[in-house]
Amino acid sequence: MNASYGLKSWLLTKDHKRIGLLYLATITLFFFLGGAFATLIRVELLTPQGDLVSSETYNKLFTMHAVAMIFFFMIPSIPAVLGNFFLPIMIGARDLAFPKINLLSWYLLVIGGLFSLFAMIAGGVDTGWTFYTPYSTAYSNSWVIATALGIFIAGFSSILTGLNFVVTVHTMRAPGMTWFRMPLFVWSNYATSLIQILGTPVLAVTIVLVFVERVFHLGIFDPARGGDPVLFQHLFWFYSHPAVYIMVLPAMGVISELVAAFARKNLLSYTAVAVSTIGIALVGFLTWGHHMFTAGMSGFDVAIFGLLSMLVAIFSAIKVFVWVGTLYGGSIALEVPMLYALSFLFLFSVGGMTGVALASTSLDLHWHDTYFVVGHFHLIMVSGTLTALLAAWHYWLPKMFGRMYPRRVAVVAWALVTAGLAATFLAQLALGNAGMPRRYATYPARFEALHVASTLGSWVLAAGLFLTLAYLVRAIFRGPAAADPWGSLGFEWRTTSPPPAHNWDEPLAVDGAPHEYWREDPP
Amino acid sequence: MRSGRLHAPYADLAQQGHAARLGMWVVIASEILLFSALFALYAGYRMAEPDVIRAGARRTSLGLGTTMTYILVTSSFFVAMGVAALRRGVRRACVAWLLAAAASGVVFLGLKATEYHEHLAHGLAPGSHFAAADPTGGGLGLFFALYYVATGLHALHVLAGVIVLAILALGVWRGRWDAAYTAPVELGGLYWHLVDAIWLFLWPLFYLLR
Amino acid sequence: MGEFQLFPVQASTLAPEVDHLLYFLLAVTVFFTLLIFGAIFYFAIRYRRRSEKELPHVVHGGYTLEILWSVIPFGLAMVMFTWGASVFFTGARPPDNAMQIYAVGKQWMWKLEHMEGVREINELHVPVGRPVRITMASEDVIHSFYVPAFRTKQDVVPGRYTTTWFTPTKVGRYHLFCAEYCGTRHSGMIGWVYVMEPRDYENWLGGGTGGGSLAENGKLLFEQLACSNCHKDDNSGRCPALVGLFGKDVQLSGGGKVKADEAYLRESILQPQAKIVAGYEPVMPTFTGLVNEDQVVQLVEYIKSLGPKPSAQAAGAPAAKK
Amino acid sequence: MTREPDHRRLLGTFVALLVLTSATWGLSTLPLGSFQVAVALAIALAKATLVALFFMHLAEAPRVFGPLLAVPLALVVIFVGLTAADVATRGATPGRADASQEPLRAARLDGSRAPPPPLRQ
Numbered sequence A: 001m002n003a004s005y006g007l008k009s010w011l012l013t014k015d016h017k018r019i020g021l022l023y024l025a026t027i028t029l030f031f032f033l034g035g036a037f038a039t040l041i042r043v044e045l046l047t048p049q050g051d052l053v054s055s056e057t058y059n060k061l062f063t064m065h066a067v068a069m070i071f072f073f074m075i076p077s078i079p080a081v082l083g084n085f086f087l088p089i090m091i092g093a094r095d096l097a098f099p100k101i102n103l104l105s106w107y108l109l110v111i112g113g114l115f116s117l118f119a120m121i122a123g124g125v126d127t128g129w130t131f132y133t134p135y136s137t138a139y140s141n142s143w144v145i146a147t148a149l150g151i152f153i154a155g156f157s158s159i160l161t162g163l164n165f166v167v168t169v170h171t172m173r174a175p176g177m178t179w180f181r182m183p184l185f186v187w188s189n190y191a192t193s194l195i196q197i198l199g200t201p202v203l204a205v206t207i208v209l210v211f212v213e214r215v216f217h218l219g220i221f222d223p224a225r226g227g228d229p230v231l232f233q234h235l236f237w238f239y240s241h242p243a244v245y246i247m248v249l250p251a252m253g254v255i256s257e258l259v260a261a262f263a264r265k266n267l268l269s270y271t272a273v274a275v276s277t278i279g280i281a282l283v284g285f286l287t288w289g290h291h292m293f294t295a296g297m298s299g300f301d302v303a304i305f306g307l308l309s310m311l312v313a314i315f316s317a318i319k320v321f322v323w324v325g326t327l328y329g330g331s332i333a334l335e336v337p338m339l340y341a342l343s344f345l346f347l348f349s350v351g352g353m354t355g356v357a358l359a360s361t362s363l364d365l366h367w368h369d370t371y372f373v374v375g376h377f378h379l380i381m382v383s384g385t386l387t388a389l390l391a392a393w394h395y396w397l398p399k400m401f402g403r404m405y406p407r408r409v410a411v412v413a414w415a416l417v418t419a420g421l422a423a424t425f426l427a428q429l430a431l432g433n434a435g436m437p438r439r440y441a442t443y444p445a446r447f448e449a450l451h452v453a454s455t456l457g458s459w460v461l462a463a464g465l466f467l468t469l470a471y472l473v474r475a476i477f478r479g480p481a482a483a484d485p486w487g488s489l490g491f492e493w494r495t496t497s498p499p500p501a502h503n504w505d506e507p508l509a510v511d512g513a514p515h516e517y518w519r520e521d522p523p
Numbered sequence B: 001m002r003s004g005r006l007h008a009p010y011a012d013l014a015q016q017g018h019a020a021r022l023g024m025w026v027v028i029a030s031e032i033l034l035f036s037a038l039f040a041l042y043a044g045y046r047m048a049e050p051d052v053i054r055a056g057a058r059r060t061s062l063g064l065g066t067t068m069t070y071i072l073v074t075s076s077f078f079v080a081m082g083v084a085a086l087r088r089g090v091r092r093a094c095v096a097w098l099l100a101a102a103a104s105g106v107v108f109l110g111l112k113a114t115e116y117h118e119h120l121a122h123g124l125a126p127g128s129h130f131a132a133a134d135p136t137g138g139g140l141g142l143f144f145a146l147y148y149v150a151t152g153l154h155a156l157h158v159l160a161g162v163i164v165l166a167i168l169a170l171g172v173w174r175g176r177w178d179a180a181y182t183a184p185v186e187l188g189g190l191y192w193h194l195v196d197a198i199w200l201f202l203w204p205l206f207y208l209l210r
Numbered sequence C: 001m002g003e004f005q006l007f008p009v010q011a012s013t014l015a016p017e018v019d020h021l022l023y024f025l026l027a028v029t030v031f032f033t034l035l036i037f038g039a040i041f042y043f044a045i046r047y048r049r050r051s052e053k054e055l056p057h058v059v060h061g062g063y064t065l066e067i068l069w070s071v072i073p074f075g076l077a078m079v080m081f082t083w084g085a086s087v088f089f090t091g092a093r094p095p096d097n098a099m100q101i102y103a104v105g106k107q108w109m110w111k112l113e114h115m116e117g118v119r120e121i122n123e124l125h126v127p128v129g130r131p132v133r134i135t136m137a138s139e140d141v142i143h144s145f146y147v148p149a150f151r152t153k154q155d156v157v158p159g160r161y162t163t164t165w166f167t168p169t170k171v172g173r174y175h176l177f178c179a180e181y182c183g184t185r186h187s188g189m190i191g192w193v194y195v196m197e198p199r200d201y202e203n204w205l206g207g208g209t210g211g212g213s214l215a216e217n218g219k220l221l222f223e224q225l226a227c228s229n230c231h232k233d234d235n236s237g238r239c240p241a242l243v244g245l246f247g248k249d250v251q252l253s254g255g256g257k258v259k260a261d262e263a264y265l266r267e268s269i270l271q272p273q274a275k276i277v278a279g280y281e282p283v284m285p286t287f288t289g290l291v292n293e294d295q296v297v298q299l300v301e302y303i304k305s306l307g308p309k310p311s312a313q314a315a316g317a318p319a320a321k322k
Numbered sequence D: 001m002t003r004e005p006d007h008r009r010l011l012g013t014f015v016a017l018l019v020l021t022s023a024t025w026g027l028s029t030l031p032l033g034s035f036q037v038a039v040a041l042a043i044a045l046a047k048a049t050l051v052a053l054f055f056m057h058l059a060e061a062p063r064v065f066g067p068l069l070a071v072p073l074a075l076v077v078i079f080v081g082l083t084a085a086d087v088a089t090r091g092a093t094p095g096r097a098d099a100s101q102e103p104l105r106a107a108r109l110d111g112s113r114a115p116p117p118p119l120r121q
C-alpha cells in the first residue's frame, strides 16, 4: 500500500484500500459541506422570523444539505470507505473481484459530486431532496437538472460498488471461509449491496423521468397533462426507503464487530443477526408506501404498507436485543469505539422506535411532514449511522494507518457528540409533536424555545465533530505508532497494520469464526 | 492460449470466468429493476384508465412491432448459436452468428426509427409537441410519453448491444477469445438475451393489448 | 394561543383517539428505552474488564430467549398496527351528515368556500360539534391540509379531489398549516381555523360577503357557459339530463360503471372525453382553461343541488336515450 | 462438449419462441376481455423463461444464479402490484381520499398555468 506516493499512483490505483481512502476524502468533504448547510439551517431557525436568509435560500439550504448528506456522504460512507478497505481483508482476499470497476465507481461518485456541486454553486436547488412532482418538474426555477444528473451518476457508482461486493463475497473467500464464518460486517455489506443493486436502478429511472419531464414536458407526473404525481412518489420511495437501509445496515455491521470485540465474546446469536440482516434488506423493499400515508394513496395500500413496516422493525429489534444481551457476562472494555457503540445502541433504538410509531398509520396523520419525522431520521442517520461511523473510525484507525489517536481527548469529543446529538434531535421530536411542520423557513413564535434548544445542541455537536476531525487527522499523519491496541480477534487484525499491498503476506488460514475469544489457542 | 487473459485478483481462469458471469447476472438483476419502474407506471395508468391505454396501443404499429419481436427472438437464437460455436472451438461460425445477430439488431433499430418517424409525421410527438387529434382528451399524449420513454430506453440498450456484439465478433475473429476462454462472449450474449427478454414484455404492453 | 404545548390541544373527536395510541406508543418506547439504557449501564459496570487477560465465560443464547425477543416485539407491533389502522379508518369515513366545505390550495394560500357562498382566505370558520367534510383541490402543486389540534392531515393533489373531515370539539382558534413543501413561501401558507358556537357561526355566516351560495353561483355559471344549451332538464337534445345525477351509478359507453361523485362531476367538466356516458356521443367540449377550480366547485355544487338525493331513487344510469 | 444435443436444444427453444410469439399475436385478436392482459403477460413470461433457461443457460448454471433472478422478479411483481393496487383501490376502500376516483387527466391540458380570467367578479 505504501509502494509509491505520487498523485498519479493514487489517481490510478486499483488497490481497494487506497480507493477506500479516496472515498474517505470525498465523503468527508461532502459531510462538512452538508454540515455547513445544516449549521446555517439551525442558525436561521433560532428565531421565528427569517432574519438570516430568505425563504428561497432556506429552501435551497435544506435541499442541498440533504443531497450532500444522503447521496454523497451517507450512502457511500461506510460501504465505500470501510467496506472497500476491510471487506476483502476480512474474507482473506487479495482485492475486490473487479478492481478497475472499483476505481471507476469512485470516479463516478466524484463526477456526480461535481455536477451537484456545480448546481449548488450556480444557484442551488429548492425542491427538497424528495423532488416531488409537479413542483420539481414544472414549477421550480432552480438547478434541478444538474443536481438530478449528479445523483444519477452517483447512483451508478453505488450500483457498481454493490456489484463488486456481491461478486467478491461469492467468489473470493479464502479456503475455509464458509458463509456462516464470515464476519458480520461482511454480511451487512453484502446485504447492503443487494439493496444497492436492486434499488438504485429505480432511482435512476425516476430521475431520468424528472429530467425528461422538465425538458420535454412529457406530462407523466404532471397533472396539468394528465399525469399522476402520486405515482412519482411510489417510484421515488421504492428506492429511497430501501436506501435508508443502505445507510443503516453497514452501521449495524460495525456495531456487531465492536460489541464482540470489546465484550470479548461471540455475539449471543450470530445466526439471528446474519439472518436479520438479509431479512431487513429484503423486507425493506416492501414498505415504501409508509412515506405516503397522507399523500392520497388508497386505504388498501395504507393498510398493507403499515403492516409490512411493522415486520421490518422486528428484525431490528432482534439485533438490538442480541447486542445488548451479548454484553451480559462479557469482559467489557469501555474504550472510545465501544463508547460510541453504546451511544449507537441507545440512540438508534429511540430513533427506530419513533419510526415504528410513524408506521402506525394514524399517528402519521399527525406527524407526517413535521419535525417529528426530521427528529426520527436524524436520530437514526446521525445518532445511528454517523455514530457507528465514528465508532468504526476509532476502532480501525490503528489498523488502517498503524497509528493511534489521543484517547482522553477522544472521550471528551464522544461526550460532546453524544450530548449534542441527544439535545438536537430529541428537541425536534418534541417540536414535531407540538405541530411544527418541516421545511419551514419561518414559524409561529410558540415553537421558538424548542428550536433554540435544538440549535444549541447542534453547536455542541459541531464542537465535538470539529475536535474529532482535528485529532483524527493529526493522528493519521503524526499519531504514535500502534498496531493492535484492542486485542480483537476479528480476521482483519491478523494481518499487519497497515496491511501490505496485497493484504496478506501469508494467506489467511480460516479455522473458525471471528471473535472466538474462548478458544484455548486464539490464533 | 494467450497470456494476459488472467487479471490481478484471480487465482485462475475458472475463478475469473465465474466471477465475470456472476457479475453479469447481477447487472441483469439490476436492469430488470430499471425497467420495472416503467412497468409500474404503465400498470398504474392502465388501472386508472384502461380505455385510454388501449386507444394508445391502437395507434402504434402492430405490424412493425410484431416484426421487431420476431427479429429480436431470432437474433437471440443467433447469439446462442454463436456462443455454442465458440465453445466447440469453431471461431469462424461464431463470428458469423454474432454478426448476424448484430445485423438483426441494426434492422430492429431501423424499424424502430421508421416507426418513430411515422409517429412524428402523425403528430404523435412526445410532450408539448404532441399534435395529433386526441379522441381520449389528453390521455393519448400520456400513453405516448410512456411509450417513448420505455421503447427509447430499450432502443438504447439495443444500440449498446449491437456495439458489444460487433466488438465481440471482432475479438473472436482476431483470436482474442476462443474455446479456452469464452466468458466475454457469453457475457455479451447474456446481455443480448436480456434485451430480447425485456422486449418480450414491451411488445404486448404497447402494441398488442389494444 | 401563544403558549407552547408539547401536546397540542385536543380539539376534534379524532384527537383523543390519536393521542391514546400515542400514549401507548410512548409507554412502549419509554419502557424499551429504559430497559436498553439500564441494561447497557448495568452490564458496562458490572462486567467491565478488570484485567487485560480476562476472558468471559461462554454464554449461549438458547432458543427460549431468541423466541422471546422475536415474539414480544412482534406481538407489540401487531397491536400497534391494528390499533393504528382502526383509528386511521374511523378517521377516513366522513359521516353522511357532514357539512361540506371546499378548499383550494394554491401557491401560497388557502381558499375556503362555504356552501352558502362565503369565501375565506387563510381562515376557516366552522361551528363546534358538527362534522365537517373538506373536499380539496389544488391549482398548482401538492399542498397539505394540516390542523395539529385536529390531528389530521391530507395532501391536496392537483388534478383530483381529496377529502378530509373532522368534528371540532372545542371553541377556539387553531393553526392551519400547509405541510407539504410547495415552494418558496411554503412556510407562509399558514392560516387559522376558528371553531365557533353554532349561533356565532350562523351570525358570522350571515354577515359574510354574500353574493349567493355555491349552487346559486354555479347556476349562473351554468348559463353563462352555455351548459344549459345542451343539458336540458328533460333529456331532450344530445345530452344527458343532470337532474338527480349526483350519487348514482353512471353506465359508461366503454362498459363499466362509475359513481357520480364530486370527482366524477369535476372530471366530466374538465375532461369530458375521459368517460363517456353510454348512449351519447363525445361531443361535449372541454372546459379546461375556461374555468378555475373555484368555479368547478360551484358548478359541481349546482349539479349536486339538482334533484333528489340518490337514496330516494333506484340506482342506475340516468335514463339513457332509447 | 457434446454438440448435437446443445444444437437441438437451442433450435427447439427458438421454434418454441416463434410459436409462442405467433400465439400471443393470434390470441390478441380474440375477444378475451380483461383476460387478454393476463394471457399476453403469461405467454411473455413463458418466453422469457425459455430464453433464460436455455439461451442464457440458467438450467445448467450454479445454484446461486436462480435466486439472483428470482428475487428481482419477485420484487418487480410486488412493486408493480402494489403501485397498481393503489390506483385500482382508490375510493374503493374506505380510504381518506374517498372522493377521488382519480380524474387523472383533468385540469388544464394546454399546459397554461395562469389561472383563467374569472368570469364573474
Ligand code: HEA
Residues within 6 Å of the ligand: A130, A244, A245, A247, A248, A290, A291, A309, A310, A312, A313, A314, A316, A317, A318, A320, A348, A349, A350, A351, A352, A353, A354, A355, A356, A358, A359, A360, A364, A367, A368, A369, A373, A376, A377, A380, A381, A385, C028, C032, C072, C073, C076, C077
Ligand atoms: C438510516 C435511515 C433510516 C432507518 C434505518 C429508518 C428506519 C425506520 N423508519 Fe424511517 N425514515 C428515514 C430514515 C430511516 N428510517 C428518513 C430519511 C425518513 C424521511 C424521509 C423524508 O421524508 O425526507 C424516514 C421517514 C419514515 C417514515 C415516514 C414519516 C413521514 O414522512 O410521515 C416512516 C413511517 O412509517 C418511517 C418508519 C421507519 C421504520 C418503521 C423503521 C424501522 O426500520 C426501524 C426499526 C428499529 C427499531 C424498531 C428499533 C430497535 C428495536 C427495539 C429497541 C425493540 C422494541 C421495538 C418494538 C417493540 C417495535 N420512517
Ligand code: HEA
Residues within 6 Å of the ligand: A031, A032, A034, A035, A036, A038, A039, A041, A042, A062, A063, A065, A066, A069, A070, A073, A074, A127, A128, A129, A130, A374, A378, A381, A382, A386, A424, A438, A439, A440, A441, A454, A458, A461, A462, A465
Ligand atoms: C445523512 C444524512 C444527514 C445528516 C448527517 C444530517 C445532519 C444534520 N442535519 Fe439534516 N437532514 C437530512 C439528512 C441529514 N442531516 C435530510 C435528508 C433532511 C431533509 C431535507 C428535506 O427536507 O428535503 C434534513 C433536514 C434537516 C433539517 C430540517 C430542515 C427543515 O425541514 O426545514 C434540520 C434542522 O435542524 C437538519 C439539521 C441537521 C443537523 C444539525 C445535522 C448535524 O448532525 C450536522 C453535523 C455536522 C456538522 C455540525 C459539521 C460542522 C461543519 C461546519 C459547521 C462547517 C463550517 C463551515 C465552513 C467551514 C464553511 N437537517
Ligand code: CUA
Residues within 6 Å of the ligand: C105, C106, C107, C108, C142, C143, C144, C178, C179, C180, C181, C182, C183, C186, C187, C189
Ligand atoms: Cu402549500 Cu406548502
Ligand SMILES: [Cu+2]
Residues within 6 Å of the ligand: A240, A241, A244, A287, A288, A290, A291
Ligand atoms: Cu421509509
